[in-house]
Amino acid sequence: MTASSVGSLVPLRAEGDLTPLHCVHPVSGSPYCYSAMAHQLSTGNPVFGFESPGFDGMSEPAASITELAELHTAALRAARPHGPYQLLGWSLGGVVAYEMARLLAAEGEEVPLLVIVDAALPGTQAVPPDDQMARFFLYDFLGVTPDRAPGIDKALAGLAPGAQPADIFAAVERDGVVPEEFDAEFLAERFALFSAHVRALGRHHLDAVHPGPAILIKAAESVERLLDWSPYVGRLTVHTAPGDHHSVWQGPGLDAISGIVDRALREANQA
Structure with a gap:
């Protein structure tokens, strides 16, 4: 099975008859990190997530950010042939969502909403x-x-220093750092996908500007210089949510993100 043959859309909140919000997985490959946000939204927009190739443990991970963007854009257009399209992505997912928006805009489709959540620019961090x-x-x-x-x-x-990943995973399993259902073998499988995504992000370069509007939501504790998307987006609105790169999806951070996305969807629904 190749990456291009894998269906990647999963429902996070299926009810609603307005334009869906499509959320791109972060580096883990799973979109379920967006489930809590999806159920906090008060609008009638269904919410779907993209699952990455390789997350099923059988297919091969995508080789590049460009391949991920093309794969997910094809899945999106198979499910919804024409726009408008509304995209959201956190971390690596923000970079992929950005590239998807560029692909769709280049095809003449409308992308009235692009939300980038705490996504560092490619090339700002070494692999x-x-x-x-x-x-x-x-x-x-x-x-x-x-x-x-x-x-x-x-x-x-x-x-x-320099210990093999297998030894690292065996150590955290032995000490009970991870839940017992996630043994060293499971961690190694998930790590293969994680590392493929990190390497793909490290090789990626932003080489154009997305002409449409975009919202950047920064975690308050993140390094601001890594999150300057202004050179790559024609119309950028910036918000800050409390927390760090991970805790921003919990408690006050989650409430802030859900509120920002909720207002953006309402504005798009009224346009």
Whole structure:
């Protein structure tokens, strides 16, 4: 099975008869991080998510951000042949959603809403070596930042620098850092997809400007210089939500994001 043959759309909130909101998965490949937001929205817009190739554990991950954008755009147009289209993406998903918006606009389609949530610009961060990548994967998998992961740090304290990802995953499984249903083999499978996405993002370059409107939602604790999308969007509106890159999807951060998206959908519905 190739990436291009994989159906990627999943319903997050199927009810509603207005223009759907389509949400692009982050680096994990799963769109279910958007479920809580989807159910907080008060508008009549259905919400769908894109699941990445490779998340099923059988298909191959996409080789590039461009391939992901083309794959998801094809799935979107198969389900909804013509616009308007409304897109949202967090982290890597924000970059993919941006490229999808450019593809759709180039095809003459209307993209009245593009929401980029705390997505660092490609090329602003180096691709780490495998042992650091495995740590970053664990932080992402558990939804924490490096300074808030004492369990991970304690479990890996005895490993030598440059430890293999398999040894890292065995250590966190042994110390009970991850729920028991997620053993080292499962973590290794998810890591393969995570690392493929990180490497794809590291190779990607933004080389044009999206002419349509876009909303950038920054996490208050994120590094601002990594999030300057203004050179690449014709009409950019910027908001800040409380929290860090992961906690922004919880509590006050989630409420803030849901409120911003809710207002944007209402405005689009009235246009």
